Amino acid sequence: xxxxxxxxxxxxxxxxxxxxxxxxxxxxxxxxxxxxxxxxxxxxxxxxxxxxxxxxxxxxxxxxxxxxxxxxxxxxxxxxxxxxxxxxxxxxxxxxxxxxxxxxxxxxxxxxxxxxxxxxxxxxxxxxxxxxxxxxxxxxxxxxxxxxxxxxxxxxxxxxxxxxxxxxxxxxxxxxxxxxxxxxxxxxxxxxxxxxxxxxxxxxxxxxxxxxxxxxxxxxxxxxxxxxxxxxxxxxxxxxxxxxxxxxxxxxxxxxxxxxxxxxxxxxxxxxxxxxxxxxxxxxxxxxxxxxxxxxxxxxxxxxxxxxxxxxxxxxxxxxx
Amino acid sequence: xxxxxxxxxxxxxxxxxxxxxxxxxxxxxxxxxxxxxxxxxxxxxxxxxxxxxxxxxxxxxxxxxxxxxxxxxxxxxxxxxxxxxxxxxxxxxxxxxxxxxxxxxxxxxxxxxxxxxxxxxxxxxxxxxxxxxxxxxxxxxxxxxxxxxxxxxxxxxxxxxxxxxxxxxxxxxxxxxxxxxxxxxxxxxxxxxxxxxxxxxxxxxxxxxxxxxxxxxxxxxxxxxxxxxxxxxxxxxxxxxxxxxxxxxxxxxxxxxxxxxxxxxxxxxxxxxxxxxxxxxxxxxxxxxxxxxxxxxxxxxxxxxxxxxxxxxxxxxx
Numbered sequence: 001x002x003x004x005x006x007x008x009x010x011x012x013x014x015x016x017x018x019x020x021x022x023x024x025x026x027x028x029x030x031x032x033x034x035x036x037x038x039x040x041x042x043x044x045x046x047x048x049x050x051x052x053x054x055x056x057x058x059x060x061x062x063x064x065x066x067x068x069x070x071x072x073x074x075x076x077x078x079x080x081x082x083x084x085x086x087x088x089x090x091x092x093x094x095x096x097x098x099x100x101x102x103x104x105x106x107x108x109x110x111x112x113x114x115x116x117x118x119x120x121x122x123x124x125x126x127x128x129x130x131x132x133x134x135x136x137x138x139x140x141x142x143x144x145x146x147x148x149x150x151x152x153x154x155x156x157x158x159x160x161x162x163x164x165x166x167x168x169x170x171x172x173x174x175x176x177x178x179x180x181x182x183x184x185x186x187x188x189x190x191x192x193x194x195x196x197x198x199x200x201x202x203x204x205x206x207x208x209x210x211x212x213x214x215x216x217x218x219x220x221x222x223x224x225x226x227x228x229x230x231x232x233x234x235x236x237x238x239x240x241x242x243x244x245x246x247x248x249x250x251x252x253x254x255x256x257x258x259x260x261x262x263x264x265x266x267x268x269x270x271x272x273x274x275x276x277x278x279x280x281x282x283x284x285x286x287x288x289x290x291x292x293x294x295x296x297x298x299x300x301x302x303x304x305x306x307x308x309x310x311x312x313x314x315x316x317x318x319x320x321x
Numbered sequence: 322x323x324x325x326x327x328x329x330x331x332x333x334x335x336x337x338x339x340x341x342x343x344x345x346x347x348x349x350x351x352x353x354x355x356x357x358x359x360x361x362x363x364x365x366x367x368x369x370x371x372x373x374x375x376x377x378x379x380x381x382x383x384x385x386x387x388x389x390x391x392x393x394x395x396x397x398x399x400x401x402x403x404x405x406x407x408x409x410x411x412x413x414x415x416x417x418x419x420x421x422x423x424x425x426x427x428x429x430x431x432x433x434x435x436x437x438x439x440x441x442x443x444x445x446x447x448x449x450x451x452x453x454x455x456x457x458x459x460x461x462x463x464x465x466x467x468x469x470x471x472x473x474x475x476x477x478x479x480x481x482x483x484x485x486x487x488x489x490x491x492x493x494x495x496x497x498x499x500x501x502x503x504x505x506x507x508x509x510x511x512x513x514x515x516x517x518x519x520x521x522x523x524x525x526x527x528x529x530x531x532x533x534x535x536x537x538x539x540x541x542x543x544x545x546x547x548x549x550x551x552x553x554x555x556x557x558x559x560x561x562x563x564x565x566x567x568x569x570x571x572x573x574x575x576x577x578x579x580x581x582x583x584x585x586x587x588x589x590x591x592x593x594x595x596x597x598x599x600x601x602x603x604x605x606x607x608x609x610x611x612x613x614x615x616x617x618x619x620x621x622x623x624x625x626x627x628x629x630x631x632x633x634x635x636x637x638x639x
Contacts, residue, residue: 041503258530265534
């Protein structure tokens with residue numbers, strides 16, 4: 001059984017049936033111990049998806065949420081009060097983009113980490129906190145426990161956030177662009193750390209990012225999102241080698257590489273549609289070179305190869321091109 | 322041909338409560354017509370200080386910036402006006418670099434009205450011309466920035482820079498805040514403009530892949546000092562300095578089978594208030610030995626072109 005199973009999740013801006021949808025009919029599974037990348041441009045709904053899993057969306061979106069999010073067979077969308085509190089930061093935890101916003105600026109690292117460890121029922125908090133900081137490669141942990149967030153570098157803050165997130169041994173950790181604010185070398189080191197922690201604790205990760213380089217580095221599977229829908233999903237190598245959706249293919253081609261300097265980068269004309277203005281049918285069709293009349297109706301996710309699905313009427317042509 | 326802009330031993334030290342902060346030390350570079358120079362470095366390396374010094378928003382504490390071989394401090398009022406016209410910046414964030422209350426036409430015409438003797442009609446014609454050059458239309462001139470997406474806003478910022486017919490564009494991370502599909506569009510526009518108008522560009526970035534696409538030559542800055550310089554293809558594919566190698570390893574390629582790099586990043590970026598002795602990179606360098614802690618390496622010509630400041634490269638490798 002999947003650890004997490006999202007079934008036909010739709011998130012609208014409010015309860016009304018015709019309210020604009022941020023997410024439409026999204027289904028995704030995460031198996032124990034695997035890393036699933038959720039990649040897309042801004043406004044594609046990838047962060048809303050991450051937030052929905054922990055029921056952290058604002059009230060307007062929470063009202064407009066339908067579908068199922070099954071965690072160990074239980075629907076997160078039907079959980080209340082205590083069950084939800086135990087889930088958040090317990091079996092499921094989260095690392096967000098800006099560690100300064102996740103950490104409380106007026107409490108020391110030790111007190112914030114201690115709080116999480118206490119919830120985990122650890123006895124010797126001081127020793128446990130030191131061990132937790134040491135595990136995320138923070139030098140002189142005993143001293144750092146007395147530091148406040150503003151006294152740490154960005155990379156170190158993000159490591160403190162991960163130590164807090166790991167305190168209750170979660171089975172799934174949701175990472176929403178955790179390295180976007182970090183410098184390149186520090187990002188690299190943080191991703192290495194995450195991979196090592198994941199292995200050591202046997203957790204699954206749902207990794208939200210806009211960066212294909214990060215996906216290639218740490219994910220096992222990837223789901224590509226466009227305008228609120230998953231348009232393609234599959235094993236990382238398969239998606240990078242044989243993309244079947246024209247959007248995935250065009251995005252991958254538009255990433256510059258250090259290995260060659262072409263005269264021009266291939267581009268996708270236009271810009272992603274805003275939430276209220278999504279075109280009918282396949283939302284990508286106004287920007288798609290392969291679009292035909294058929295694309296005005298929504299294509300379904302169809303299997304392309306084992307574990308590889310894409311929602312495109314012209315997937316076969318993309319494969320042949 | 323003489324460079325449009327050059328810096329000579331440029332340095333800026335700030336006095337702080339914690340002692341002197343050496344933001345930039347001994348930076349020498351040239352921007353030649355039609356050439357694109359990349360400046361690569363991480364946060365705190367002095368990229369922003371370099372930009373501010375070039376834009377005359379700050380004055381150096383050592384060395385100087387020269388405009389066509391004349392130090393900025395010696396420019397006459399008219400020459401200074403010419404300089405401001407010739408060197409135009411495009412900033413990272415088009416949400417904060419465009420006045421939200423001005424229509425696009427006003428945004429683009431302001432620098433022209435201030436810095437040139439063009440008539441109103443000439444300026445209006447120029448506004449339409451530059452909007453089209455960046456892939457927008459003259460109808461967009463009467464709209465407000467809020468009506469545009471991030472990518473379109475960045476095009477407006479580029480159009481504004483282009484309007485006064487500059488000789489050098491100072492691009493400070495112009496695509497870092499953009500989505501992938503928009504990023505490629507902007508980079509193509511910038512490259513086309515450079516070729517069409519023979520513009521020199523100074524491209525500040527933290528991303529080696531973008532630099533490879535945009536630049537002819539690259540300097541790599543670490544803690545305010547140039548540690549390596551050379552042709553873009555060398556710096557971005559076979560760098561010689563251990564720091565640049567670590568940067569390259571950290572530039573994740575969109576390829577799950579990309580080979581692992583030998584030199585991997587490690588350690589923390591030191592505070593510029595307490596820079597390490599000797600080679601500034603020795604605290605993070607996997608090859609560091611005693612000499613690196615004691616003595617700062619000088620820039621030496623290196624195989625492949627350019628220079629490298631590293632004791633080990635100098636001694637023929639590790």
